[in-house]
Amino acid sequence: MTVLGAADAAALTRARELALNARGRVSPNPLVGAVILRDGRLIAEGWHEGPGLAHAEIMALRAAGPQARGATLVCTLEPCSHVGRTPPCAPAVIEAGIARVVVGCLDPLERTRGRGIHLLREAGIDVAVASGEQARRSRELIDAFITHSARGRPHVMLKLATSLDGKVATRTGESQWITGPQARGLVHRLRADHDAVAVGIGTALADDPQLTARGIAGPVRQPARVVFDSFARLPVTSALARGARTIPVYLAVGANAPWDRVTELQNAGVEVVAFPTLRPDVPAVLAALAERGIQSVLVEGGAQLAGAFVAADTVDVVRWFLAPTLIGGDQAPGALGGDGVGNLAQAARLGDLTVTRVGDDVLCSGRLIDLPQIED
Ligand SMILES: NC(=O)c1ccc[n+]([C@@H]2O[C@H](COP(=O)([O-])OP(=O)(O)OC[C@H]3O[C@@H](n4cnc5c(N)ncnc54)[C@H](OP(=O)(O)O)[C@@H]3O)[C@@H](O)[C@H]2O)c1
Incomplete structure (x- = not known):
């Protein structure tokens, strides 16, 4: 767990705002938002719009295109590692060449918790998980899913x-x-x-x-x-x-x-x-x-x-x-x-x-x- 710097915290706040674009429509999935930063500049945004649709990270990666290589992905929730209605996100993040990932909170599901982060780290990606107030707000975003x-x-x-x-x-x-x-x-x-x-x-x-x-x-x-x-x-x-x-x-x-x-x-x-x-x-x-x-x-x-x-x-x-x-x-x-x-x-x-x-x-x-x- 890491106390995030001001730029990461601002990006995570923006990612939470994006997630709320789909409020009321994502259940049984959680609300998730993501942004991509390059040289400290926000270059892409994404959010999960609902079951069966692309996850937030994938939307942001698509919006960034080749610019994602070497960039930082900031997402409100740990990228998933498992195949659900859509393919898993962690391999897509690795393939896109993302250098660093900032995560708002860990996967609440015990059976999959930490697996996305493990995959990213194994691929050499630097992963920071938010602590304190930023972590709490990211959990609050998905309070229904967690409860x-x-x-x-x-x-x-x-x-x-x-x-x-x-x-x-x-x-x-x-x-x-x-x-x-x-x-x-x-x-x-x-x-x-x-x-x-x-x-x-x-x-x-x-x-x-x-x-x-x-x-x-x-x-x-x-x-x-x-x-x-x-x-x-x-x-x-x-x-x-x-x-x-x-x-x-x-x-x-x-x-x-x-x-x-x-x-x-x-x-x-x-x-x-x-x-x-x-x-x-x-x-x-x-x-x-x-x-x-x-x-x-x-x-x-x-x-x-x-x-x-x-x-x-x-x-x-x-x-x-x-x-x-x-x-x-x-x-x-x-x-x-x-x-x-x-x-x-x-x-x-x-x-x-x-x-x-x-x-x-x-x-x-x-x-x-x-x-x-x-x-x-
Ligand atoms: N201002 C507001 O925010 C607001 C909001 C809602 C309502 N209201 C007003 O409140 C009034 C109705 O309130 P109310 O208290 O009479 O009725 P209520 O709370 O809407 O309904 C109570 C009834 O629900 C049934 N019930 C079934 N399982 C229950 C359980 N586990 N716990 C409690 N009740 C259970 C019971 O009747 P049975 O056992 O017969 O099923 C009980 O009498 C209306 O005038 C309404 O306009 C105001």
């Missing part, structure tokens, strides 16, 4: 919108819209960034949402929709069920879900996943989603489901929109249902906190669970 492979569950982002006094709806259940148009636009971007969006049946019944990503510039891969619904109460006439043949809907039901309801929803194209408990358990649902290749889930509430995710210690990161309004009232629901904690020392606390203004609203972002480490 899925290391923890066997999708990466979970909890998004909620509350009034300043922490209410998600009024006492009559009205919650659309607590935040302004800019915040709602950002939520569509968050949906597009995830493999799936999850809500509880309370929200599905109250709001009849589509949970699709709308109004986003550029190509969008729509997230699958997940509803926690113990008794299969989702109406076949709901927007979710009606769209199930176009964009997948997974309905997590409990052991006592009536089979006529289940069959009716299945006939409408909904994939019903049954769990042996009365209520589908959050970790069990996440494991079932991970098995279906879902690497990231955006949880959009409501209060009961959000509380269950926090109580199960399965929220990796939080995006909390605060509207400068006061709803008040004992009957208006707070943001997190369930039992909560008994004393302040047990309260979940956000790390890496950032606070930004989004239109008239405030967005608090932070992390509840550390990213898994990638051991050398």
Whole structure:
């Protein structure tokens, strides 16, 4: 592991920006970006656009052409050494005559970790692996991929919108819209960034949402929709069920879900996943989603489901929109249902906190669970 110099760090930052061009479209692959430097000058860029398409290093090598000989390749992730849907990158890097490689982070998959770097070094290429902040940011770029492979569950982002006094709806259940148009636009971007969006049946019944990503510039891969619904109460006439043949809907039901309801929803194209408990358990649902290749889930509430995710210690990161309004009232629901904690020392606390203004609203972002480490 190496503390990178300013030029390498700037190039790696650029490579991460490039990787984000394909956000929301690369799963089950990781986001990867790469640049090529020659005499300290950036001469080529590339990123991975999605499964079956060329990897970032190959795109950058193609853009550099013969200029790649003797140059430095800077990539956010260790070049792969194995044949997947596309040929391996490390041999292509060697063949192109690259003299030096800077890597943002090691391959998170244990079975292949370090093999790309080993091949490069064997071929006489000088390889530097980032440490510290640069390594952390490079891992963060692929947090969904890392969490899925290391923890066997999708990466979970909890998004909620509350009034300043922490209410998600009024006492009559009205919650659309607590935040302004800019915040709602950002939520569509968050949906597009995830493999799936999850809500509880309370929200599905109250709001009849589509949970699709709308109004986003550029190509969008729509997230699958997940509803926690113990008794299969989702109406076949709901927007979710009606769209199930176009964009997948997974309905997590409990052991006592009536089979006529289940069959009716299945006939409408909904994939019903049954769990042996009365209520589908959050970790069990996440494991079932991970098995279906879902690497990231955006949880959009409501209060009961959000509380269950926090109580199960399965929220990796939080995006909390605060509207400068006061709803008040004992009957208006707070943001997190369930039992909560008994004393302040047990309260979940956000790390890496950032606070930004989004239109008239405030967005608090932070992390509840550390990213898994990638051991050398
Ligand atoms: N401001 C916001 O950000 C925001 C976001 C979303 C919703 N909302 C508002 O919140 C309200 C709905 O919230 P809500 O708390 O009543 O409903 P919810 O959290 O959407 O759904 C809760 C229901 O999900 C089912 N469920 C199944 N498995 C569960 C599990 N493991 N843990 C928890 N629940 C599980 C339960 O019903 P069964 O056991 O019967 O299946 C439970 O009653 C609506 O008014 C909506 O508009 C606001």
